[in-house]
Structures are given as C-alpha cells and as structure tokens.
Amino acid sequence: MPVNSNGSNMSAVQLLSSSSTNSNSASRLINVTSAISTTSNSCIKMEDISISQQQSTSAINPSVLSSHTPINNINSAASVNDQNCINSSTNRFRLPNASPNPENNAMESDDLGPVSRDRCNTWPLRRPQLDINAQTSPLIHEQIPEEDNDLYDSTESISNGRLGANSTAGLMGSPDNGAFSPGMSSPVPCGNTSGQVPPSSAGSDTSDPGTTAPGSNKKSTTRRNAWGNMSYADLITQAIMSSAEKRLTLSQVYEWMVQNVPYFRDKGDSNSSAGWKKTSASEADEECKCETLDMESIARNGSICAYDDELESESESESESRSRCYTWPMQQLCSVSTTNKPTDPPPPVLHASTDRQLPSSDHLLDNLSHRRTATIASTATSPHLIHNDISSLCSASDGGNLSSPLLTIQKKRVRKRTTDQVANQKKPNPWGEESYSDLIAKALECAPEKRMKLNEIYLWFSTNISYFRDKSSTEEAAGWKNSIRHNLSLHSRFMRIQNEGAGKSSWWVINPDAKPGRNPRRQRSATLENTTKAAIEKKRRGARKKAMELRAAGTLHSASSSVVGSQASIISHELYGDNDDSLGNFEPLFRPRTQSNLSITASSSRVSPSMTTDHFDDFDFPPFVEAGAMPHDILDRTNEMNLNTHPESSVFQRAGHNPMLNGSVNQSQAQSQPSAASSSSSASSLLQHIKSEPTPPNSIKNEANGVQPPPSYHELNAVRGVSHLQNPLLRTHLIQNRLPPPAGLPYNGLYSTATGTALPNWIHTGGAQLIPGLHSQISCSAQQTLGPTAALPLDLENLTLPDQPLMELDNMEAVLRHELSQSTSNQLSFDNI
DNA sequence: CTTTCTGTTTTCCTGG
C-alpha cells in the first residue's frame, strides 16, 4: 500500500489524491508522459469505481439503464462506463436455481466451516455477530442454495434473486463521469477466461464432489464459506442474473453482496470489505464473463459485468476447465471465445506506453503487452477510433472477423511456446514470459545497490510493468503482491537481509550464489522434518535438549531469536545444496516467523554455532580470510548480514561523510518517492547510522580473533571474479550497473574502492551477458529514482556479521560456546567477541 | 487493541 510522506498508509481516497504524485514519479522514472494518466488512473481504478458508484447511486442514466448496451452501442456506453462488459449473447444462459427454498437454500450458521481468521482481509472472516440467523431481513442468503449442485442444471430463472434497496438501475453509473479522455490508455479487458466452466463448478464449494458441474475439472472442495456454500462465483452469478440487465458493474456486484448477503453486508465497510471485494472482483472478471473495455481515462464508473451466455454454453459444451489463473486478464473484448484457438499467435505488440517506458526491454515488454489489445491502444489518440474499433471488433463477435490479429483473443492460458521458449523454460504470463522471480530479480538487479525493500519491489512492479500498474488498486494488487512475497520467500534465488534498525522491511537481494537458470526452491520445514533421518534426528535431539535446557535456565532468555537465527541460517544453508543437516533442527521448538529457512536476522549474523567445517569446504575465501574461519553459510547467505552496523564495531566501516548520503540523496529521495515513507524512514535511519560511523579501521582482523566479517555479496563476487558470478542477473547487473562508491565516500572496507578508482577488475573485464529478456538498463534507470534505494548505496556492502553486538554478548557467548561444544567444528572462535 | 505490513508456508492447479 502506498504510504504518504508521513509513513502512514494511504487510504483509498488518499491514494486517489496522491496518485498524481505517484504518476508523476512514475513518469519521471520512465520518461513517458503518456504514462502519467495511465498510472494515475490505474492507481485509483478500484477506489474510483467505488467512489463513483457511491456518488452515482442517485445519478441514474435512464438511457443506459434501460438499454442493453449492446456492443454496437459501445460508443455511447463508453461515455458512461469505461469498462463495459458486453453481453454478447442472448438468453441461452441456463440460470442457476435460485429457488428460495429455505430448506435447501438457506444458509445455516452452523454449517459455516471456515475457522476464524484474524487480520487477514483477503478472506472474509465471519464475525460472530454476523450470524445469518441474526439477520432479520429476507435477504439473499435465504435464496442461496446451500448446495449448488443443480445450480446450473436447472433452467429455472434466478430472477427472483433480489437486489438490495439500490436497484440495478440505481447503481448504474453516472454519465457525469463519462467524459472521454483522449489520453486513455489501452483498453485492458478485464480478466476473463473464456470458455470456462460454469461458475457453479468453477468456484463451487460443494461438499459433494460428485455434484460438480459437468465440464469442471476443478477439484471440488468441501470447504464452505462463511456465508454458506455458495462460492463467490455463484454469488456473483446470482447477482448478475438478478439484475434486470443481466449485468452489473463491479460496484453493483459489491452492492448486491452487501445488500443481499448478510455476511457481506456486515463487512461492507472499507476495511473489512477489501478482502471479499477483491475476491469478488477477481471472480467477477471471470464468472460474469465480464467483457471489459478498460478505458481508464473514461469515466470510471465501474465495469458492467454481464454473464456471457455463449461462453457459458460453450464452456459446457467443451467441458473445458477454467484457467487456473483467476486473475488472468484475458483479451476479451468480445465474446469470441470459441473462435479463438489457444494456438493463435498473440496479437501484435503495440503497447506504446510500455514500449516507451522500457524501450530496451523489448523482450519483456513484448510479452508484457502481447495479450493486450494493442491495436486499440495504438489508436488511443482518438476516442472515436477506439470506439469504432471496439464496436467493430465486438460486433464481429457473432461470427465476424474474429480471426483478425487485432482480435486474437486467447481463450485460455496458452502454453504454446517457441523453441526458445521451451528451451528457456519460459512460460507466458499476462505480463510476459518472465516469471515473478525473474521480475523480482530484475527489480533487484536494477536497484542501484541491488537491494530493495518489499515495498520498493512493489513499486518497481507497478512502475515498470504495465500489467501490475494496471492492477495497482488495493484489491487488485493484493494478489500479485502476495505472489511477490511468496516468490521472495520461496526461491533461494533471493535473500533477505534483516533491516532491523530501520524498523520494518528487510532488504531483499539476489543470492550471489544463485546458479544460472533455475534455482532450487527453498525446502520447507515440513519437508526437512519429514525427510529427517532417524539418525540425524537422534543426533539433533541431544543438542536440542541442551539448547532448551539452556534456554530454560535463562541463558537464552534474550537470545532465543538469535539462536533461531543461527538455526535458520543452518537450515538455509541446507537449502542451498548443502544437505549436511547434522545441525540440530530446532525449528519446531522455536522458530519465529522471521527466522525460517529463509530469513536470517541480524542477530543471526553471528556465526552459526553448530556450523561444521563441512560447510566451508567448497568456497574460495578471500585471501584475507583464513580458511575455515569463514563459515560457508555466511558466505552463501548474505542475508545473515545486518545492515545496521554498530558504529563502534563495524569492520567494514567507511567514511561517514558522504555528501550524497548526507544531503543530495535524501533530497532526491524525498522528491522521487514521496509515497515510500517507510522506506524513507528506513533510509533515514540507515543514513543516520552511516553518518555516525566513525572512520573505520583498516584491519579486518582486528575483530573477533579470526572470525572475519563476511564480505558483502558484491565483495564476494569481486573475490570470485565476474566469471564466477553464477547468477547471470547479478553478473549482468554488476557489470552494467555497479557504480563506484559515491564520490567523497571512500569505501574503507577491505576492498576499498575509494572514489571508484579501485574497482575490481571484473567490473571492467567481465563480459556483459544479458540473459534474454532482461534488458535492465531502462528499468534500472527508473529504479534508480525510486528513492531510498538510491539513498542507501553502501549498506549492503558494509554488511558485517560477527561483530554486531545485537544481542547480549554474555548470552550469545554462552549459546555459542554451548553450540560449539556440540559441533564438530572447532574452527570458530568467539573468544573476543 | 486493531489494523496493516511483512514474511513464511502450504495448497491447489496447470502445463511441461
């Protein structure tokens, strides 16, 4: 969520008002003026829809309401709604059985299966007071069949499903907002996977697997929802079918939910409704076969979702399962599902805005936009042209020129690949062929210091990739942000560096030891546990028991997290190919969230006490490091490093008088990213910290009696040489983008590169080898303006490990000594810690 | 105390 300059979260309205600021920033980043409106609009899309819906509830356009708004009328309809879902069919839709038979349909509160879930606004939590039985009004839940087995086997109309006080007409968008904007972005059809199974089966929560509607390949689930057994899809379908026009805007869907489902009615506030609205929106995109013309500069009254009868029937006839990607933004301008084969080539890429944003990222951008209706975008300078195009295109849905490359609408996720694609194991995504992890890596690579905070990654995505920019609303962004987090955590390709002193978010970096191509996923703790051999487990028990004893005795009272961190480090190390798990697995005992196999906290930057010498065998230590003194674990895992070095203990201290850090960067930071206050605060903290650092000693061996602080991953790479950089992303980045330390800030660490005159050789000699599709310089240039990242150029390089008194030394020492006693490794010495 | 953000993990699904 964007944050304002004060670091507080921005509400939707705030986001609305601030979107221009963001867009300005974005446009500056990408140097595309036309992107301003796009970014701005997309940022406020959902909120705007909601707001406009509220504002326009009383502003009814009878003409619109009474009309069916056929495709051919999109010109007029576009003035009212920028997202017009075109019901291209007649009434072949087989209506779900909405019989309000209380016996069959009424939701029963005691059937509510899901357990409560706190603090997750992505899944509506049923509140106790929201018991349906407590709702007195004859609401839709009485009409909702508890079991929707025959929902689509019945031809009975659902028209008895009532809307709320606000009728469909009353919810129609106001034409007041219908001013067409010439600067409209390319139409972004709403997510729609055509040819999908009926909603009843697609999202059904039927408890009887056998009742899954024909054609559904989706696994049935026995889980029921808090509001009953109807899925979101069913509810949305019912909402749509309940409307007179068989279509609803997203806001109307929301409204219908609120009005008719007590559960949602009581979650209708902005805070608690985010989750179900998000889900509804996502499913509405698909289940209502929403034909959206996302003319973001048109009045944003919401999209009209109409159930596409053709798609419905076709999906049945084809028995084709819906795409697994529920947020897949299909290019469904029209209901042309059956005429477009998955093997159809993608339409020509004419995503002008994106191309201009990232001109050299053609590979990425080609794919970013290949699912977009680029032709329409290319004609965006003329609303009439666009309308005409849309009209003509959509009018062809009934057998028209659907094979036109301009209308090559992919019915479902296309996995057809070229030879290169197959070779590269690339899969097409709405944004291109790069996976989330690729994009994250790219983002990290593009960061000036090759590290980003989570929110900065978010920002990078939304700034540099049109797909995510278009989905930047709170609800829409939740999904891909979740995926980003998921990927960060999942892939060993990424490492998290604790940013403890800065307050919140950690730094994410690319694992310098990430191997080319695919890197193994992080093993999961369960896997680790499950695969634990009995002997190993037995071996662990002893150490675990003793550790617990120590802990119980108070020795670990303040160091538990650190121990866990060390443990996490160990686990993490295992996950990087070293399966020597002779180390105890304390995970079930004490492993806080941030100390899983992925995360290593600052305190865990301490050498893992149980580290065995086996871990160091295969690493080329820098000449200054005695073999064995540097745990491989640390070298592998720079995420054990603490960015917030202690002033008096840092070994890689640098001169603290950096004009960039002290002044200009802060300024640019404030200018370039006013919304990333958390980052700014972090940056400020770090900067303050850096400034406070005294002039460093040159001797790395002054510390810790042989326990050397690990180099940063840059330094590691410097030692290894560019040819040893396994990660092509990093290699590319390092060659292309590594900047010498800012002038005036001599790097006083071991590898002093003061004023950039002592850059490692590999920087100059290495051959840049961009991996296909990763043309980063443009995005990098954008990223470099993201603010805090640029403002913190050296922290990562100043990562220090063992000398950070981040926990009570006495405790730590006791723990370490104990653990060392358990370890076969006697190489580590902490005497002087 | 609640909300939000962040981070981890699991599950499901699809395609290779």
Add this chain to the structure above:
DNA sequence: CCAGGAAAACAGAAAG
C-alpha cells in the same frame, strides 16, 4: 514430478 501462478493461512512487528 517439477516449476510456476495464485490463493490462502498464519504469525510477528509496527503503527495508529
């Protein structure tokens, strides 16, 4: 079987 996307569940920490 694995990778990847998506969603979800859960929890810790910070902020309001």
